[in-house]
Amino acid sequence: MSSDHDISSIQDHIRVYLIVFGALAVLTIVTVIASYLEISTSEGIFLALIIASMKASLVAAYFMHLISERNTIIWILLLTVVFFFVMLFLPLISYTDQVHI
Amino acid sequence: MEVPYIVKEREDTGLINSKLGIWVFLASEIMLFGGLFSAYIFLRLAAAPGEFAHWSAELSVPLATVNTLVLISSSVSMVMAWASLKLNDFPKYRMYMGITLLCALIFLVIKYFEYTGKFHHDIYPSSSTFMAIYFTLTGLHGIHIIGGMIVMLYFWLPVGSKMWDSQPEHFANRVEALGLYWHFVDLVWIFLFPVLYLL
Numbered sequence: 433m434s435s436d437h438d439i440s441s442i443q444d445h446i447r448v449y450l451i452v453f454g455a456l457a458v459l460t461i462v463t464v465i466a467s468y469l470e471i472s473t474s475e476g477i478f479l480a481l482i483i484a485s486m487k488a489s490l491v492a493a494y495f496m497h498l499i500s501e502r503n504t505i506i507w508i509l510l511l512t513v514v515f516f517f518v519m520l521f522l523p524l525i526s527y528t529d530q531v532h533i
Numbered sequence: 534m535e536v537p538y539i540v541k542e543r544e545d546t547g548l549i550n551s552k553l554g555i556w557v558f559l560a561s562e563i564m565l566f567g568g569l570f571s572a573y574i575f576l577r578l579a580a581a582p583g584e585f586a587h588w589s590a591e592l593s594v595p596l597a598t599v600n601t602l603v604l605i606s607s608s609v610s611m612v613m614a615w616a617s618l619k620l621n622d623f624p625k626y627r628m629y630m631g632i633t634l635l636c637a638l639i640f641l642v643i644k645y646f647e648y649t650g651k652f653h654h655d656i657y658p659s660s661s662t663f664m665a666i667y668f669t670l671t672g673l674h675g676i677h678i679i680g681g682m683i684v685m686l687y688f689w690l691p692v693g694s695k696m697w698d699s700q701p702e703h704f705a706n707r708v709e710a711l712g713l714y715w716h717f718v719d720l721v722w723i724f725l726f727p728v729l730y731l732l
Contacts, residue, residue, distance in 0.1 A: 442619045449616070453609040460601050460726075464594065467731035473586075480727035487723045495612045495716045502547045505556050512560040516567045523575045 452494045459487050540702045555710040559717050566721050569670055573728065576662050588663035589730065591656060593647060597730045600643050601722065607636030608719040611712045618705040623697055626708075630689045633715070637682045644675055667729055674725060677718045684711050 463483045467476065493499040498506070538550045546553055577585050614629035651657075651664075658668040687693035688708060696704040 439620055442616050446613065446616050449609055449612050453605065456605045457602060460598065460605065463727055463731065464598050467594075467727070473732070477732055480731055484724050484727050488720050491608060491716050491720050491723065495608055495719075496713055504546045504548055504553065508556055508560055512563050516563055519564065519567050520571045520574070523571060526575075 448494055452490050455490055456487055459483055459490075463487075539706060540700070549706055551706055551710050552713075555713050559713065562717060566670075566673070569666070569673065570724070570728070573666050573670065576666055580662055584661070585663045586732070588661050588667075589732065591651070591654075591664075592667070592730050593650070594730050596643055596647055597726055600640050601726050603636050603640050603643070604719050604722050607633045607640070608716050610636065611715045615705065615708050615712050618697070618701070618708055621701075623694075626697075627689065627694070630685060630708075634682060634685050634689060637678055637685065641675065641678055641682075644671065670725055670729065674718070674721055677721070681711070681715050681718055684714075 463480060466479050466483065469476070469479075471479070498509075536550065540549065542549055610629045610632040614626050614633060617623070617625035617629055648668075656664060658665045688704075688711060694704070696707070
């Protein structure tokens, strides 16, 4: 099914997968250690989300091959991310009820 | 009838239909979980100070850490299963897909012990706002794990994997689509873990 060129390229990929696996395991431990640091709640949330985003980026880029994916998919995902953040903060509108002008 | 463009890419999208299809499905999944994450944020903002942290302390960080490592391992074995097919090594594919299935099962068993541990202490979704969103988010995620396991089992057993003999590229593309779904399930957990257990 695969040519010699494909096979050597897949073998390179496998090396990258194992490195990413190691990085994800280390970052998981770092997340747990960071949660025990004596820092404020907002700093803790910021740190945890930064580490989670790093892990998610590694999974998406290498395991889901987004790093070398076609633009069609990249554009679909960018559009989704925009709508995701709009939806995430849509309930903020409810706070306008509490603004006394 | 044969579904078109499942082995050869379409000229306009540059993609096979199954890959485009699974990505559009995953985009809808981002919105599904996004809605619940949004609910979490606003429930937390509206809660009394320290309430979420108090209920979060009821959860087991060691069990969730192990589960995170189990799910990451399953993601690696899933991508290795796909790579094995690309290397024409079917026995290795079956081994890695079996490992992925096993990891998914371990995840669910640990989750079962977590849930029953809470029930034994009379902690239910109705106990607090935090527990309501905790059970909703992890329950929905658990359903996704079960869904993935059903498809994995089908592709692992001869009934689904016999396609490898007649249409190897088509089969590898099916496994790739399953892999994309599975990595997404892993990705959701990567955010659920700190948000529910650590903050």
